[in-house]
Amino acid sequence: MKPTIRTSTIAVLLTALFCTGAIAQQDPDWSKVQIKATKVSGNIYMLEGEGGNIAASIGEDGVVIVDDEFAPLADKIQASLKSLGITDKPVRFVINTHYHGDHTGGNAPFANSGSTIIAQDNVRKRLISGGTAGNGGSMKKESKPAEKAALPIITFEHDVTVHINGEDIRALHFPAGHTDGDAIIFFPKNNVVHMGDDFVRYGFPFIDVASGGSVQGMIDGVEKAITQLPADVKVIPGHGQLSNLDDVRAYTKMLRETSAVVQKAIDDHKTVDQMKKEKILEPWAKWSSDFLNADAFVETLFNSLTNHKGAFVKHN
Numbered sequence: 236m237k238p239t240i241r242t243s244t245i246a247v248l249l250t251a252l253f254c255t256g257a258i259a260q261q262d263p264d265w266s267k268v269q270i271k272a273t274k275v276s277g278n279i280y281m282l283e284g285e286g287g288n289i290a291a292s293i294g295e296d297g298v299v300i301v302d303d304e305f306a307p308l309a310d311k312i313q314a315s316l317k318s319l320g321i322t323d324k325p326v327r328f329v330i331n332t333h334y335h336g337d338h339t340g341g342n343a344p345f346a347n348s349g350s351t352i353i354a355q356d357n358v359r360k361r362l363i364s365g366g367t368a369g370n371g372g373s374m375k376k377e378s379k380p381a382e383k384a385a386l387p388i389i390t391f392e393h394d395v396t397v398h399i400n401g402e403d404i405r406a407l408h409f410p411a412g413h414t415d416g417d418a419i420i421f422f423p424k425n426n427v428v429h430m431g432d433d434f435v436r437y438g439f440p441f442i443d444v445a446s447g448g449s450v451q452g453m454i455d456g457v458e459k460a461i462t463q464l465p466a467d468v469k470v471i472p473g474h475g476q477l478s479n480l481d482d483v484r485a486y487t488k489m490l491r492e493t494s495a496v497v498q499k500a501i502d503d504h505k506t507v508d509q510m511k512k513e514k515i516l517e518p519w520a521k522w523s524s525d526f527l528n529a530d531a532f533v534e535t536l537f538n539s540l541t542n543h544k545g546a547f548v549k550h551n
């Protein structure tokens with residue numbers, strides 16, 4: 236499948252983020268980034284710029300956002316929220332779905348203008364320590380320890396609920412999925428969920444095995460989340476277009492099938508190179524992207540299923 240323009244844009248950006256070394260030179264031109272806001276349902280909006288999707292609850296009590304893209308975009312995100320015409324109130328709370336920089340990059344500027352950052356315990360730990368994200372193979376990216384202002388002020392182990400704008404917005408930790416600190420955020424009154432990078436639309440997902448992620452945890456987490464959701468829930472993915480539960484089911488089906496194929500190859504004592512050479516994920520080629528092709532996904536699944544986190548692991 237040829238990637239759509241939007242998918243390839245995401246792929247280019249993600250590729251830039253994961254090419255180690257010259258990250259700074261490969262930053263997008265922030266001045267050209269536009270924030271697109273879409274009404275999802277009731278008082279929930281989805282904001283897309285560069286980086287992870289943002290969910291926003293906008294109401295009489297103020298604004299809560301889930302994830303905040305990159306620091307240079309904070310003013311544009313704030314301006315976009317105001318331009319929705321519903322409120323000129325500031326962002327009171329930012330909930331991070333996980334620690335990656337394309338979801339938490341705006342933490343410091345939002346905190347400096349008065350927002351309170353909320354995240355799972357491991358998000359704060361990884362922001363403090365910095366470290367290396369990666370699939371245990373060819374994909375890796377260093378991150379420096381975050382500045383103090385970027386750190387979540389309120390953390391939770393299992394779940395937390397923010398009672399605001401007439402809704403009980405609940406962040407629930409799903410261990411060992413995309414990372415070890417992923418939260419899925421439920422907006423029950425509006426029938427919306429933000430799945431963070433446990434569910435993405437750019438193809439084979441990046442699973443940060445080096446940061447405690449695992450494919451089995453990702454499958455279990457997403458399937459468990461599905462059981463808690465109404466059939467017609469609107470799903471905001473970590474990256475890509477607004478989705479529904481059928482999209483999520485197609486994604487977990489692919490994860491199950493590809494994991495089973497790689498597990499069988501592991502049981503048959505095949506090496507990663509043999510698996511790549513034999514193109515064992517060919518039937519799922521349409522999920523391949525410039526950012527994460529079938530070979531990189533073979534590495535990811537192999538390292539996840541054999542619990543090999545790579546030589547560069549800093550955590551655990």
Ligand SMILES: [Zn+2]
Nearest residue numbers: 333335413432
């Ligand atoms: Zn991520």
